[in-house]
Amino acid sequence: MIHITVNTNEHEVIRYVIHELLHVTLSEIVIGRFALDLEEIVILAIEEYMTQYVLKSRARLLRWRNLIDQKLTTSYNERPDLSVEEIITPYERDSS
Numbered sequence: 001m002i003h004i005t006v007n008t009n010e011h012e013v014i015r016y017v018i019h020e021l022l023h024v025t026l027s028e029i030v031i032g033r034f035a036l037d038l039e040e041i042v043i044l045a046i047e048e049y050m051t052q053y054v055l056k057s058r059a060r061l062l063r064w065r066n067l068i069d070q071k072l073t074t075s076y077n078e079r080p081d082l083s084v085e086e087i088i089t090p091y092e093r094d095s096s
Contacts, residue, residue: 014054014064019047 022043030039054060 011051011055013068014061015047015051017064017068018050018054019043022046022050 026039026043030042034042054064
């Protein structure tokens with residue numbers, strides 16, 4: 001489980017979630033194939049593109065906001081002892 005701390009700027013929250021999801025998603029592809037600094041450069045480039053893509057559409061922005069809010073609510077209900085910053089975690093990939 002990855003925990004990240006973010007400020008309250010909504011766009012930054014979306015950016016951080018995208019960034020961490022990219023680490024999870026790309027880990028199997030890049031682990032052992034690239035140096036860690038190169039992996040981070042690739043992730044930062046994709047993160048920037050994806051963040052701008054989400055922010056360009058109000059519908060996409062609302063969808064991401066709702067999904068993040070749902071995750072925060074679910075996580076908080078499961079672990080009320082954690083702060084909001086501690087429960088922002090990437091969504092697990094659907095195994096189906």
